[in-house]
Amino acid sequence: MPKTVDAADPRHASGRALWLLGPAMVAGVAYLDPGNVASNMTAGAAFGYLLVWVVVLGNVMAWLIQYLSAKLGIVTGESLPQILGRRLHRPWARRAYWVQAELVAMATDVAEVIGGAVALHLLFGIPLVWGGAITGLVSMGLLLVQTRRGTRAFETVLIGLLVVIAVGFxxxxxxxxxxxxxxxxxxxxxxxxxxxxxLAASILGATIMPHAIYAHSALARDRFAPPSPSGVEAAAAPAAPASAADARADLERARGISTPRLLRATRWDVTIALAVAGTVNLAILLLAAANLAGVDGTDSLEGAYAALRDGLGPLVATLFAVGLLASGLASTSVGAYAGAEIMHGLLRARIPLVVRRLVTLVPALVILALGVDPTLALVLSQVVLSFGIPFALVPLVALTARTDVLGRHRNRRATTVAGVLASVFLITLNVALLWLVFTGG
Structure with missing residues (x-):
């Protein structure tokens, strides 16, 4: 039996602790996609500091949600889509759930590809359609890193892009x-x-992203999969072991590291990732509120870039565009990873990541070819994401509160209450949005 690493043992603390970090940083890239940039820039330019509270509240809720997602993947050795696909016994129910999740994933792709296209246009004058195609092709290269070099190499590349994003914005x-x-x-x-x-719904849709919830459980599963062939796949198989408790025990023995230690490291991982993402998101809104409020033409990314260039100089504007490009490239790779996991878990079908990248690239290129305003498309895509949040969040909170799913690692009562309150708040905001839009209130 492999030896379990003791979290308190100083001989293992430093090196092992760093090895345990990473999945949340990759999932955190989804919180800094071009949709976030468009939503936060538009909010700051249009309303100044009015919606600062939305960014802060969204980041607090995101911490809880991403931790629950990672915990689900670590304890069960399965992703959220896998568990839902197994529990939704009727094929029509699985397909219906997949349709809404797929629409959310496609809305994510639209935002990320368009953001990359806009950045290439601002930096090099490349037409938007060609910029979208280039963004898609480069993201395929990033996905090949994950496919051929493994999860750790993929994490390293995306964390590097995350640094570029943070500096740029x-x-x-x-x-x-x-x-x-x-x-x-x-x-x-x-x-x-x-x-x-x-805009508040758009900010929350860009901050608490459904595909990040699906992806983080899969990233944690893949990152901490046991090295032996009898690891996650065997533990998750319906025939063996005989119960969920046995599966969790087998999974921990195969990993050679205790689940409580993984969960402690994951809390740090999520805290660091969300601190970075939240700070950068707030910086985007504050930059717009301080410099673009009341300035004509700043309701688009192109106008914001021009205003930053004229007001703060070409260096600030160029770094902003570079950050936007890195945001599009990194986040579209995470989106494709999430989309493939959604399809695998709910439809029980695997499609190569590169093939999926090609399929989901088409809607974004069509929107660019039709001449739809890129910033408007970005903001509306985030609203679509906001409506997809309850379909990911409610099952996540429910599953992580169940003893038969997580055993002794199930949520405490206070955690479940916090998750329920977050779900109610987000659903209420979406209902209010529908009411205001359709009644003209």
Missing amino acids: SFGLFFAPPDPAGVVEGLVPRFEGTNSVL
Whole structure:
């Protein structure tokens, strides 16, 4: 039997601790996709500091949600789509659930490819359609890294892109810091009309992304899969072991590391990833609020780039565009990974990541070819994501609260209550959005 690593043993603490980090950083890339940039830039330019509280609240809820997703993957050795695919016994139910999840994944791809296309246009003057195609091709290369070099290499590349994103979007604040009083005032929850609710839903859809919930459980599963052939696949197989408790025990023995230690490391992983993502998202909104509020033409990424160039100089604007490009390339790779896992878990069919990348690239290229305003498409795609949140979040909270799924690692009562409150809040916001849009309120 493999020896379980003791978390308290100083001989193993440093090297092992670093090895345990990574999956949340990859999932965190999804929180910094071009949809986030468009939503936060538009919110800051249109309403100043009004929606700061939405970014902060969204990041707090995201921490809980991503931790629950990772915990599900670690304890069970299965992803959320796999577990749902096994529990939805009727084929029509699995297919219906897959359709909504697939629409969400496609909306994600639209945002990420369009963002990369806009960035290439701003940096090099490349037409949007060709920029979208280039973004798709480069993302295929990133997916090949995951396929051929493994999960760890994929994580390393994406974490490198995450650093580029953070620098690109935060650099301008050193030249034009926000108003502290305005930031504090923006922490008070409130709206100002239908458009502010629309942008709030867009920010939350970009922050708490359904495909990131699906992906993180799969990333944790793949990252901590046992090295032996009798690992995750055997533990998750219906015939053996005889019970979920036996499966969890077999999984822990095969890994050679205790589940409690993995969960402790995962909490750190999620905290670091969401601290980075939340800080950068807030920096984007504050940059727009401090420099673009009331400036004509800043309701688009191209206009925001021009305003930053004219107001803060070409270096800030160029770094912003580079960050946008890195955002599109990194996040579209995570989106394709999530989409493949959704299809595998719910339809029990595997499609190569590169093939999936080609299929989901088409809608984004069509939108670009039709001349739809890229920023509008980005913001609306985030609203679609917001409506997909309950379908991922409600099952996640329910499953992680069940003893027959997680055993002694099930949620505590307070955790389940927090998850339920987050679900109710997000669903209520979406209902309010529908009411305001269709009644003209």
